[in-house]
Amino acid sequence: MSQSSYYSPAGGHPPQTQLLTDRAMFTEAYSVIPKGTMRDITTSYLPFWDKTRLWVISRPLSGFAETFSQYIMEVAPGGGSQKPETDPEAEGVLFVVSGSMTLTIFGKIFQMEEGGYAYIPPGTDWQVLNEGGEPVTFHWIRKAYEKVEGLETPSAFVTSDKDVAPTPMPGTDGKWATTRFVDPADLRHDMHVTIVTFEPGAVIPFPETHVMEHGLYVLEGKAVYRLNQDWVEVEAGDYMWLRAFCPQACYAGGPGKFRYLLYKDVNRHMKLR
Template structure:
């Protein structure tokens, strides 16, 4: 299994700047073609590391999360990766190898590895290979609830989590849920959604959850608000609450994306 990651580099002067990149008041599309070297950020506390910041809280848009694509050069990483003690995280490795130390326990991560890191956890991450390691990092401030402890950390792999088919789809639409959806301790889910060629969301989902969707494989036509947008591996979609959405998988291979959504909490009644 391969997983898309930003291509970096820089197109030459013969390439047209036209693209499918768009930012609206309901959604944004950041295609792989614009995820280039000159738009990366360096992060305090990290060495030999660069990041594509694909989503960050914006007042009046999507406000609950940040999402990065992080590239660790050989020997790159951090002993102090997270500056916010209230932040939880999911790491999903797309390419290369890394060593995660989480509350004193070590884990060797490879492509397809998935880690949930609760707030206030002590963790480090270092590239242990001879090639760059690319990973997706989703960050959200945890919203505590009286009587509920924060979730425990866990590390797993894409291959270890069985997809669950949506009802009446014969497996054409399935979701790998890495956290138990009935566990109210979790206030965010980061899942992998898979559509077989021709599979679809057969209605325009319109709901309160914000989304970050990074396409890790395949192609689709995706409905965003009122617009049908062709998307493919490496493209990122960023949706605010209540943006209508649907998709139809195209091509000859499965269409898969890493999906963030905020869940399991009351809505705050003040801004």
Template sequence: MPSYFSKVGGLPPQTQTLSSKAVFTTAYAVIPRTVMSDIVTSVLPHWDRTRAWIISRPLSGFAETFAQYIMEVAPGGGSVKPEPDARAQAAIFVVDGEATITVDGTDRPLRAGSFAYIPAGAAWTFRNDSASAVRFHWVRKKFQMVEGLERPPAIFTHEEDCVLHAMPDTDGKWATTRFIDPADVRYDMHLNIVTFEPGATIPFMETHIMEHGLYVLEGKAVYRLNEDWVEVEAGDYMWLRAFCPQACYAGGPGRFRYLLYKDVNRHPEL
């Protein structure tokens, strides 16, 4: 049964030490789960009974292609005007609770493990009619139009309905759940779940054009970010700039899983 970290909020006690693995560099950032307290939340226009942890945003020397939010919508909350920018597409992944998303007039139920892709310019709303809060990740990216390509359609699915694709020669110990077909060039972003069994590794220093946002959903591991090894666990977030060297060792004792954003399928803008 999939497990997704969702215990954000609260405030550390006055007795807690100030040492932390939080770090912000020009190549990467680590925002540990201890940072996701009540005092760093944002409230957003046209969202009722909602708070957000904005964990990346386009910024000089930081994220360039996307913004990522952890959203918490209380019972009775939601939005009839959630997206302020008609150029923005959305990828949503639910980690706790239930809600309904309505896209172009069609209601879609959401629960933990649900994924939704909403094309730029689509009319959508979000509401929580349940008795408990719903928490989800919301990735926003300006869609890059390509002449001769039709706009990508919406996607609604659940992790349980997706195939786990094993990396070659790993005996299934390193695998990816792909919510968007990587061969479909209509899409210019992906949101995946990467799963490592205990002892699995990324066995080389990946260095590539894709920018990443990584949110740890389950387990712990040591992650290589540029020149540093950082121990991360469920609830921690990592941003990796394009070409930042990266590798991973999942030492166990359980699975290590993270939600992975990357920009794909487009020429670099000159």
């Protein structure tokens, strides 16, 4: 299998000689799911998906993060789905981390490879097929779309991490940048799924404390992340799941770039009931 620049889990099962000590934790404000916990025994399956298994790394939980779910999908050669989404109100983002697949949206065919990104609105007719000789692994982030009278539903689109230039954060000399696949001013969208990149030694220089929920999957590199009152080491393949208002910051550790796939909910009134 060719080497991907993005981390994807391999599954397997640890030996009886392995120590139990790990970095996995679940607190009232955040959860860390290290790459070492993504084994065969923690996979799940879905209706209407053939030759496919998945790791569910977040789901709505009352009193925690309530707006989204995130899966890591692994589809074997010849596998896929003609009916992937069973919720007509769900929107989704797909991001390929290894392998390649064919995505069909309303009959239009797209070839997605590593770094491929697709936004799929609710009610979309879409299918996935792995026509290659190796497994394909991709993230699938799902959210119940919040319609607003007077705003159209966003259109489907397919692009790639390789085709979108990162936007530097002000005052950082480009050491902290965000790859945005959707215009932040486009209020049709109620979630953003972006890629954040830090050069070695770059930092988030204050504890971000905000209403948006987060899922952060580390695609490459390593860092020390501030989560609530704790400093946690994370590396490629780890996942951080943050409820609203969890303070957060980080130092990128090097020697290479630190990059993660980031979900956040945006652009809507807070539900009052």
